[in-house]
Amino acid sequence: MSEFLQQLINGLSLGAIYALIALGYTMVYGVLRFINFAHSDVFMVGAFIGYYAGEHLPRGTVLGGMASMGAAMLGCAVLGVVIERLVYRPLRGGPTLNVLITAIGVSLFLEYAGQLIFGATPRAFPDIFPSRVIEIRGLIISMNQVIVIAVSTVLMFALEFIVHRTKIGTAMRAVALNPKAALLVGINIDIVISFTFALGSALAGAGGVLYALNYPSIDPLMGVVPGLKAFVAAVLGGIGNIQGAALGALLLGLVETFVDGSRWSTYKDAIAFAILIAILLFRPAGLLGRVSAEKV
Amino acid sequence: MLEIKDLHVSYGAISALRGISLKVDQGAIVTLIGGNGAGKTTTLRTISGLLRPKRGTVVFLGEDITQLAAHRIVARGLGHVPEGRMVFSNLTVDENLAMGAYLQRDKAVIGRNREYVFGIFPRLKERLRQVAGTLSGGEQQMLAIGRALMGEPKFLMLDEPSLGIAPRLISTIFEKIQEINRDRGIAILLVEQNANLALEVSSQAYVLETGLITMEGPSADLRNNPQLKASYLGG
Numbered sequence A: 001m002s003e004f005l006q007q008l009i010n011g012l013s014l015g016a017i018y019a020l021i022a023l024g025y026t027m028v029y030g031v032l033r034f035i036n037f038a039h040s041d042v043f044m045v046g047a048f049i050g051y052y053a054g055e056h057l058p059r060g061t062v063l064g065g066m067a068s069m070g071a072a073m074l075g076c077a078v079l080g081v082v083i084e085r086l087v088y089r090p091l092r093g094g095p096t097l098n099v100l101i102t103a104i105g106v107s108l109f110l111e112y113a114g115q116l117i118f119g120a121t122p123r124a125f126p127d128i129f130p131s132r133v134i135e136i137r138g139l140i141i142s143m144n145q146v147i148v149i150a151v152s153t154v155l156m157f158a159l160e161f162i163v164h165r166t167k168i169g170t171a172m173r174a175v176a177l178n179p180k181a182a183l184l185v186g187i188n189i190d191i192v193i194s195f196t197f198a199l200g201s202a203l204a205g206a207g208g209v210l211y212a213l214n215y216p217s218i219d220p221l222m223g224v225v226p227g228l229k230a231f232v233a234a235v236l237g238g239i240g241n242i243q244g245a246a247l248g249a250l251l252l253g254l255v256e257t258f259v260d261g262s263r264w265s266t267y268k269d270a271i272a273f274a275i276l277i278a279i280l281l282f283r284p285a286g287l288l289g290r291v292s293a294e295k296v
Numbered sequence B: 001m002l003e004i005k006d007l008h009v010s011y012g013a014i015s016a017l018r019g020i021s022l023k024v025d026q027g028a029i030v031t032l033i034g035g036n037g038a039g040k041t042t043t044l045r046t047i048s049g050l051l052r053p054k055r056g057t058v059v060f061l062g063e064d065i066t067q068l069a070a071h072r073i074v075a076r077g078l079g080h081v082p083e084g085r086m087v088f089s090n091l092t093v094d095e096n097l098a099m100g101a102y103l104q105r106d107k108a109v110i111g112r113n114r115e116y117v118f119g120i121f122p123r124l125k126e127r128l129r130q131v132a133g134t135l136s137g138g139e140q141q142m143l144a145i146g147r148a149l150m151g152e153p154k155f156l157m158l159d160e161p162s163l164g165i166a167p168r169l170i171s172t173i174f175e176k177i178q179e180i181n182r183d184r185g186i187a188i189l190l191v192e193q194n195a196n197l198a199l200e201v202s203s204q205a206y207v208l209e210t211g212l213i214t215m216e217g218p219s220a221d222l223r224n225n226p227q228l229k230a231s232y233l234g235g
């Protein structure tokens, strides 16, 4: 039983990190209908911002840790907005394939720039939060896991609030549903898109720091695998659907963790992906997606 | 109020408008009629900035808006109820109306406009929490008009408001359009295939055929025009 609970906690905290990344994929897809492949590298940049901020801030304190995470979120938000403004916006209105290929280009650019600036050798991520281990009846929970779950829960509720209770969030949903109609009520689509990138990238930045806390070695290619998984999670949940992305990510994190803890652990990714493919066979639009989201 | 001159618009190699001019005076209801593919929707989309003309100008309230971004044109007081209604289907009625008032910052003004919209379409008030995509066609049309009114337009363009609506509701919608024009002094450009109805409520009319204006004049005159009778008014 406690073994099961232990795995549950591990799976949820991994899934929560995937969720923070997956949300950015799905939100950008929602408003622009393309996959921002550079998103996983924004996540990586977030970890590095957290790393450098951590060097200058007091270590091992909640406040210092939060400040590092805040810096990563802010830095990534700016990065996301700049990428959209400089690279994707000029291509808007053109064929989607062009934007997709460009996104891959931006991704490679960030990875190579990362190797140039940060170096290719992995670095140990500092303990920016107090490192303590809590033990409750045989259950071992690290402080970092508590932080992952707490922070991602707060961020997801904040996102839910922004998207459903604020004017700019409602405008985001309006643009995702029908950009022409959004223009006709006076919504400045450029601002909404910038806002979407800022929001998604900030979440990825937080995800980067949280990931680095639990897998404490960071390098410029660290975004590739979790980025791919988060992308799959977004598709699994129904690309473009915010709750779907969170659900898909939690599911993926749990499946991966439980398989990892079993005797088939060598095949954990293969099994996790096989399950996902099976789900998509039965629900091609994803768990919460609709087959035709676009209505005229 | 609105004047377009020599408008040419094309989709790639296909030219949809081949030099049309029309005028809407302050407080008037003007109709633009024509068959399928004549270019009516293209005309409205060009006026509201969703499409860019190859040639020609759009002047609104004395100002050239031909190159202005769509959301800025809305801010000048131009409302557009698009073809097919285009309500935000996953948003509630309430949220749709709130989006209609996107540019309006004054809460009191928003509240007043809401009351006005509920006054003409009481149905919307009953359905505030309902998701717009589940409304009936007629209710969606009411919502699309209500949403446009929330933007406090000085001029309103409606693209085939009778399309896909129960006949009983069509007359209600047209009465409301006249009421909006009367109460609020909003000038209206009405695009219709239902020429009989359109000529009845309007004072001035234009007939569009494959990208050209082929007839224009007071609606009363056009109603009795034998040529028009043959092709649009059912004999």
Ligand SMILES: Nc1ncnc2c1ncn2[C@@H]1O[C@H](COP(=O)(O)OP(=O)(O)OP(=O)(O)O)[C@@H](O)[C@H]1O
Binding pocket: B011, B014, B015, B016, B034, B035, B036, B037, B038, B039, B040, B041, B042, B043, B083, B193
């Ligand atoms: N996106 C588009 N791409 C290419 N051609 C288009 C496009 N939209 C419209 N057209 C063409 O432009 C012409 C005018 O179309 P438009 O939609 O303005 O006609 P309409 O008068 O509104 O017709 P309807 O009454 O059927 O709505 C048509 O020949 C149509 O096929």
Ligand SMILES: [Mg+2]
Binding pocket: B040, B041, B042, B083, B159
């Ligand atoms: Mg049309």
